[in-house]
Amino acid sequence: MNLPPLIQTFVLHFGEMGSRWGINRTVGQIYALLFLSRDPLNADDIVEALGVSRSNVSMGLKELQAWNLVRLQHRPGDRRDYFATPDDIWQIVRTLVDERKKRELDPTQTLLREVLMQRAGTPEERHAQERMREMHDLFELLTGWYADVQKLETERLIQLLTLGSKVQKILEMKDRLFVVPGGRGKRRDAKPSES
Amino acid sequence: MNLPPLIQTFVLHFGEMGSRWGINRTVGQIYALLFLSRDPLNADDIVEALGVSRSNVSMGLKELQAWNLVRLQHRPGDRRDYFATPDDIWQIVRTLVDERKKRELDPTQTLLREVLMQRAGTPEERHAQERMREMHDLFELLTGWYADVQKLETERLIQLLTLGSKVQKILEMKDRLFVVPGGRGKRRDAKPSES
């Protein structure tokens, strides 16, 4: 590997973090390299930059494509495949969160739905099922929120994130303005289960 | 392993998902078992329920404690350690997200801060550093939002999640009510960098 120090630091870091992110070192490094690169790179560029085998790069790129994290491009008069990350970093985040949800949450959500259909016999099983229902309801709330937020334009999303919990203040203001004084509102319905 | 089918299904699933979540099979199974159990369990209970070695359970419990995901308890007149998950599932989510942030995001955030202090020489390095700045700003926005939201009471948090992007409507309403008509507001400041 022979990269400018700044770039090398970042690439090596991504490689090391890979294992925590559920990808392997090479995949992490390839991604970091593409992310920082001004221009798209072909497989041999990556081999040279990272000093790993050609086949390893091929597999890594395949995995990144499976994650929808890289874009395949071509240059006129050049048969090789060139790869790049999206320029828009928010697009990257959206893809990343989407894919992680798909891999890490959706299977469990499906299982919970199935298991909640079954009949629980013993008290032990009934307690377990109640726990699973709590988890299920929580998943539904989170994924519902996520689906909703994912639809927002980036500018709106940034606006929301910047506000943070100050949104709360606005909600309270709204309550004060529009809810019948003394009324409790319908807030309690939102809680998925008695905790 | 000899568990009621409902419980066994869930426990095995958590074991299989473990690798996607960055924990190993046994740790996943132990956690699932504790989560579903009405009462705290000791290490031998877990050995019996899962059919794994005593030492493996010991290590698994240690890891779960490092994640702050289980609580150690004692019973009067019994020297053994008993383990349980928090009853409040929202507490579990908060811990989980905290820990994942600590392991998966914070180290990169630190690295980005460091690398952005350095002087970029070549145009290649300057472009890379610009990319890192985009990532850095995005991390700052996300972690700022997260710190903010993590402070909310659970009830408020649920309220917010239930609203989802409908918050947007309320923001628009607020804008209409309070912003000088024709004024552009200060929204654009929020965008961390030109994308």
Next chain:
DNA sequence: CCGATATTTCAGTAAGTTCTGAAAATACGG
């Protein structure tokens, strides 16, 4: 089609992780 260039597949090996049983350490009641 042919030959050259580019990519993918795959078997074998290297490296890393998980798990076990045995031994060591710790904690406690008497």
Next chain:
DNA sequence: CCGTATTTTCAGAACTTACTGAAATATCGG
């Protein structure tokens, strides 16, 4: 303190994942 109950540590075995080089496959210009 001693003996016992309990937990932890650890070396090695079993298993899983990552990586390589070589061979196979695919693609394209002529």
